[in-house]
Amino acid sequence: MSRFLHRLGRGAALHPWRTLAAWVLASAIVFGIAGSFGGTPVDNWDVPGAPAQKGVDTLRAHVPGAGNASAQVVVHGEDGQQPSTAQLDRLTAALLAMDHAVTVTPPRMSDDGDTAMLVVGYDEPVTHPDLMENLEPLEDAVAGTRDAGFQVEFGGELPGTAAAPMEGYGELIGVVAALLILLLAFGSVIGAGLPVGVALIGLVVGSAGLTILAGTMDVSTAAPMVASMVGLGVGIDYALLLVTRHVEFLRRGLDVPEAAGRAVATAGRSVVFASATVLVSLMGLRLAGLSTYSSFGFATAIAVVTVAAAALTLVPVFARFAGHRLLPRRVRKGRESTKAPLTARWAQRVAGRPLPWAIGAALLMIVIALPALGMRTWPQDASSQSTETTTRRAFDLVSDEFGPGANGPLTVVLDREKTTPEEAAQVAADLEARDDIVAVTPPVESPDKAILVFDAEPAFGPSDERTARLVDEVRRQLPDGAQLTGTTAMFSDIAEMLAERLWLVIAFVVLTSVLVLAMVFRSVLVPLKAAVMNLLSIGAAYGVLVAVFQWGWGVELLGLDHAMPVSSWVPILIFAILFGLSMDYEVFLLSRVRESWLDTGDAHASVIRGLSDTGRVISSAAAIMVAVFLGFATEVDVVVKMLGLGMATAIFLDATVVRMVLVPATMALLGKWNWWVPAWLDRVLPTIDVEAELVELEAAATTDDDTDTDETEPGLAPAGR
Template identity: 65%
Template sequence: MSSLLYRFGRTTALHPWRTLVGWLILASLVFAASSAFGGSTQDDWNVPGAESQRGIELLRDHLPDAGNASANVVVHDDRAIPAAVLTTLGERLQDVAHVSSVSPPRISADGHTAVVHLAYDTEVTHPDLMGDIEPLEKAVEATQDAGYQVELGGDQPATASAPIKGYGELIGVGAAVLILLIAFGSAVVAGLPVLVAVAGLAVGSAGVTLLAATMDVSTSAPMVASMVGLGVGIDYALLLVSRHAEFLAQGHSVEEAAGRSLATAGKSVVFASLTVLISLLGLGLTGLPTFATFGWATAIAVVAVMLTALTMVPVLCRFAGRKVLSRGVRRGRARTGRPLTARWAEGVTRRPLLWALLGTTVMIALAAPVLDMRTWPQDDGNQTTEATTRRAYDLTADAFGPGATGPISIVVDHARLAPSEVAAVRETLEGNDQLVSVSPAMASPDGAITVLTAEPAFGPADARTSGLVDDLRADLPAGVEVTGQTPMFADLAEMLSHRLWIVIGFVVAVSVLLLMLVFRSVVIPLKAAVMNLLSIGAAYGVMTAVFQWGWGASLLGIDHAAPVSSWVPILIFAILFGLSMDYEVFLLSRIREKWLDTGDATASIVHGLAASGKVITAAAAIMVFVFLGFATEGDLVVKMLGLGMATAVFLDATVVRMILVPATMTLLGKWNWWLPAWLDRALPQVDVEGDERELVTTR
């Protein structure tokens, strides 16, 4: 691979205009195909294998519009609301597109709050409904203008209550330029990686649109793909540019430096992207369509930015010439003395046991809160008070009790249970002291099912909810399904907590095998996996402390504690494990390069950290700002993703790469590179960095 990448890099630098035109033609073809054949994002919120899914399917089969989208319009005033106001409002709501029925208002005991329930004729993921509450907002305008507080709740308004504003990308790009300018002292080095990443991400976005033509791609998948694609794209381009600058400073021509940078750092980029892809595709093991599309969409973005970096960095470096070097180097005023990262590495390697214990203690302390982490899917009660759905939730809970915000549907399937047994089912429900009310039984038009609605004594995100759902299923006879949004959330939380370990096992095992293949070691991959898990565990701990315990939550615009979203741990693991392996490949490839030349374990560590420390630090700083930018968004899940990933990347680039890796490698010495002879013979030979001395022979 080294010789292939060398020839490719040198050829693209020798013929930059041909390469640029070729890339533009291919990109234009992708954009044209996306425009002509691409699809639109479409969520699939079904949960195959969940018990509550069976009840939802029964409702869809036998009750018109049941299981489809719904909305609650909550009207509040400090005096009793006149019936005429609610009647007029109901008439306007009936004219909203896709609304099939408007229920009579439910009015609180004091008459100050009313809830009008709307049923739609299609699922909430339909493109006409998903993320669009403007029709509802227009329908309630007159009531608001009359002086009444009107808030929108339910699953349809929830899809648009906290739109993504796109601050993450803007903050990330701005931070990237500033950080690179400070770190490398060159406007070219500051701008080139960002330009390459944005160009690759644009192609990747077109690829995601094409993917949407073949499967249902979640509406949130492009956001996650952009978050990861922008970060790794800058990382990959920065690694290539910095290595190119090294070869230029050594006296090589621009074309030769381009070939050598791809033959060495380019191979690191290829293998680093493979580790990211393995992690992302592990999301398919969750069994949930939404997670699978997250993985595929983000994988497309990663491949696009990786290929763009390998193709365009040599071209742009050819155009830039020696301007990729800092002004001081170009004028012969290169810095003297050892790099700060080298001096740091020497300090760590002098007292490796002390630093290893210190770093491990910090990581374990930060991860400790994870023992108390409770996961639950996001609901309206966990959003910021700036969202109308949260205000509707609070008004409903205050007027009718917290259980009114998450009623439970009890579906009796008469193919399995006779209609005469419905009374016994109702009696069982009324005997449960965790339920405050049970509605009269309602039979479907075809007589196939009977439905009852029960309201718990507490809200859906309460820690007792999962136990209540389990108790109901244990107490009720076969043929009775416990379903609705609240039981679905309970099922989802349980399923994802179990499947997280399946994803972790797969991703860790395959990543360890890949690193073993690349670095010819048993110890290095296992140690890398443990350290990556420490980073992710610390991120989980910080999320638990901030969101669940409320420590510093107000800084993120959150006014109350909330469980960690069930979606977040798996998604963070898949993304972060791959990103952490990126930095592992970048650092260890330089260490191994020196180890093969000298056989000096300690000197190799110092050399590797000195050679890659600035690049890794700058790349990680950019990632942190990208992810913190997403933490400024209004949606709680996006906040959790942003803060969790920013925390993990920061810890990975500081505590892990700067302390634990050099300290543990010093303690292990030559055992870092131990590989049984039989395994060495069985594994294909792959040299991640290549041998520079052999590159000239490939011309």
Template identity: 60%
Template sequence: MNPLHRVGLATARHPWRTIAAWILVLVALGGLAATLGGELRDNWNVPDTRAQHGVDQLREHFPDAGGSSAQVVLHDDARLDAAVVDEVVAELEGSEHVTTVTPRLSEDGDTALLYVRYDVPTTDTDIYGIVDPLWEAAEPAEEAGYQVELGGELPGTATEIEGRGELIGILVALALLVIAFGSVVAAGLPIAVAVGGLVAGSSGVMLLAGLMDVSTSAPTIATMVGLGVGIDYALLIVTRHVARLRAGDTPVEAAARATATAGRSVVGAGLTVLVSLMGLRLAGLPTYDAFGFATAISVVCVMAAALTLVPALCALAGRRLMPRKVRRLDTSSPSGSDYSTTERGSSTTDDTWTARWVATVARKPVAWALVALTVLLALGAPALGMRTWPQDGGSDPKDSTTRAAYDLITDEFGPGANGPITLVADLDEVSPGEVEALHREVADLDEVASSTPVSTSPDGRLAVWDIEPTTSPIDEDTTVFLDELRADVLPDGVEATGYTPILGDISELLQERLWLVVGFVVLVSIVLLTVMFRSIVVPLKAAAMNLLSIAAAYGVLTLVFQHGWGSALLGVDHAIPVSSWVPILMFAVLFGLSMDYEVFLLSAVRDDWLDTGDAKGSVVRGIASTGRVISVAAAIMVAVFLGFATESAVVVKMLGVGLAVAVALDATVVRMILVPATMTLLGKWNWWLPGRSSAARQLDDELDVTPTPTH
């Protein structure tokens, strides 16, 4: 007996025991998370970069330096009262972890920029996301009627995820499932299972936080992916279970058979997602390690829930999973009737449009393949001009205090005041005279708006001063200026660091590492699929198609955010670069999710091929039989991702849009056109594996341990 069949049979025979076991697991995990779990904490160090080296030098030679910073902006229509500003400065200086407060007044005197420095990094749990002390210190200004806004590094961490994404995704998913199944019970079951898996995953993420730094954004990414795949995995098994009920099986046997067949696809799909997520470790940033591990924990938990809770709940629900009108009719065939005829026949009947469409594509595969390629390449073309950059306050929603502070600073002090650059000179390598000459040279550059005096560290080892570019941190001209400054102006022993250079180094590092992540994920996924399907052609083709759909999603993302096509609908009021955090994270998640649908679809095609030996006919029948479930699953996942696009955080918006577009393209252009066209063209070559004789292939097929519908 297949192991998955045994799991399904055991849980279906004892549903209450299974449910009780899950409750105990959830309680135990919750208790462990409460006692052994850690706090979420970001790690923003960028190892082996020039900006990070400068920060390390500051921390080593300047007491209380190299920490976080914040900007408190006071504004009024008339000239500010100096006494009020001084009172706010005094209050800020008395705040915990604050080392210095540097006030700066605009030329017309109606705006004060108070630059606050801390003795701990932004990610320190004592200050991360905590801005109440800044608001309290600014109370004298508010009492005087001044506008008070907070900007910079520390206030930027106070942005919260509202949680709309999860709620919107679940509600839309429920509506789609009710329409698809015609049964509230059947619709609610996949969602309940996915949520149960996510609860276990959340506890697992907190336990992970006790072992390593886990980004505060990691749970959001993990929830986004876990909710989507969890509903999909449960949906696949429930759909197969309902088909078995219609074939006349008892609820217990239907659950066991559904777990044995659909469960195999769930395991394969889950493994491909996990492989993709592990590729994030090659990104070179600790934050991505946390993203990968946290999301992997959620995927494992929802996969376990699908394989155990679904058969238990299906058996418990009995025939209530079918629409009421079907339950009223005694149309079920005798138990043990031919599953292939019943299920595939009903699927094909239910999906007559899909069957006719696939047959149409199969008649002219070359023409349709060219159409699909043209669409995907056209959508992907804008990605060639994609510019990436970590987001700053200028990308925040217009009604946020960080955006208001950013705009006030830009208007009153110039855009470069939002991201000053700190120059750090090692006096063991550069003489004081050379530092003075360099200070004058840099201040005279056309790209520099202002420069502070040089200060020396207490141990006499470092000389430090700040400059402000004439452009904002996110402006492409700032990136060009920083590159030229490092290459042509700064001598050995002098580093450029601070907010803007760190962002620039992050962007450059992630651009370089993207190709390493892509290579690893694609290679390992091909190996995994080769083992699963005993073919080299199918995995290579699947990888190529996934890359095409991801490239198209990158292109759409570039059009929407970088060129502003429809970005106002998402609450983004001006064009911005694509966040440099997005491409790698999006690729790792998308490649795994795209492989989900490939595994579901190809499993059905391969089963039919093994049954009939009809290479071309199996493509039509396999895609037709999976059409309805994959369409519903894709629609649910798109809804979940678009729900997250409604969040205020720009990076989450970008991920939501990019993931939704890629899944939609994968379920339509790829699955409905490119897959049937290419598989029809290749015929039996789809299942070719080098180095195996025809006799060996025949023996493998005869001994195939994968349950097929006729077994």
């Protein structure tokens, strides 16, 4: 692999225009395929295996329009103003005039008469391209009502797809922050701009790949956001690692093409296997059992592959164009400081007294993670959104005027062959007699007389912690052949399914990552220790999410006004992504530690050397990643906020407490045992020579002529010290 990567990097630097032409050609092909056969992201909200899904399927089979999109229109008069019958009739007519609208329910009036709720039914599912994320027809239909002085808000599933659009601030904030951080780290404008530019190129090509993916399967509309978030972060990290190593070789006096070749041969191997660990983690999302997660995994994998490919091939190209201008000005003028870098002094301090540092860092991570033991999850609903959104304002109006349960009624479906109308009425009466049910509608027979359907309104809102228990108890209370469905029941099923599947995803990701690291580093303790420390980072991220969102600590700083459960979608997604990203830093650090260990055989000194060599790049890369993720935390959607804050927290703690303290401290304590592997296991494990040893590659090819295309393959020689 080293020989191939050396040829790749050196060849790209020797022939930059050919490499750029190859990228332009490949990009044109990818965009051409995307334009011809690609699709657009579309959500599939069916949840195979969920009990509530069976009820949805039954309704679709027997009730025309069941399962199609709906929208809630809430009209509220200020200061006691009441909408008249004529005004509501005009509103109903305007709503029915919308494309795809087929039904509007009679207005449900509040007890004081100042609020009306109407529900629009459509002839297509909410994922239809004419409906998804499109509030304009509703806005036009209610314009007259608003002009009359009434407050009109939208709730339900269709408005929920458009109420909190992505503003794109996350990418912008991340790019600007990355440039500033890199400028401080490199002391060179060109050195700062190169990693960001390469990452953006890879991300653009990856977007075309995502379009192709959307032409072959359902890709969630949120998948591009997650792919951009991760792709931008790791793309900058990978390019930064390569640029840092390239600059290191330039300082040794190598010419630009050879420095580029050796950078790709050494740091490039870390990029290859770091990205492989990310891909392994992302594939674990398929075990979540929902198509949404599969699309997240595939879309993000495409972004990771394209940014990694861009880093390995375009960094040498732009490094050739930049020449020695990548070096800081003080170095180019011969004023480089001889003082030991801060990371070297820090490494010596930690390795000098490893036991107290290890205990202190471990205790800190455990304390931060403790709130995760009380995590309560619930899928996102309108109650968790910012009051800036119309869906949240509609939710609050309905809760205040009609009761909190009106936002999430339970739907009961009874098989007509097993249940008579009289028995259905008794089932409804029994439910209404419950203290936690405040109202039940009369059972209605389907047009084909195959089923009976009625709704039951709980005494509390959908995200209340009592909801899951209510759903379980009602299901046990229903007779054979009855099904409980509706949005609230579906959310309860999703929360339970994902809580169970989380452990399956964790087991798969941890075991496969440990296996990969064992093959890479020929060690038993290193991969096991890496897995434990990554779990600590993710556990700490979960703890912060619970403290901020569930306990409400500082939630106002994120533009929210109350505490809420952690979204059920977040824990699995955060785990799969963060475990891979944490392994990135593990590979970067351990590669240099192992390099020194193989060179010197001094386990203690190799820890100091490895941390000293990688501390700055890991800190810079992590700072960039944190800035990118915090940028996404500024978006309106609460799930995006959770993802952004959770991943920023984990990366920050991973790059500071774990990589800069816990890893070197434990490695200093273990000494040579870090690299112990039983002989039988060493024989069984496939051999992957991935340690980023600083090999001195013999440059057999000439470097003074761009026209030489038949280069002799360079040999490998031991690293000189």
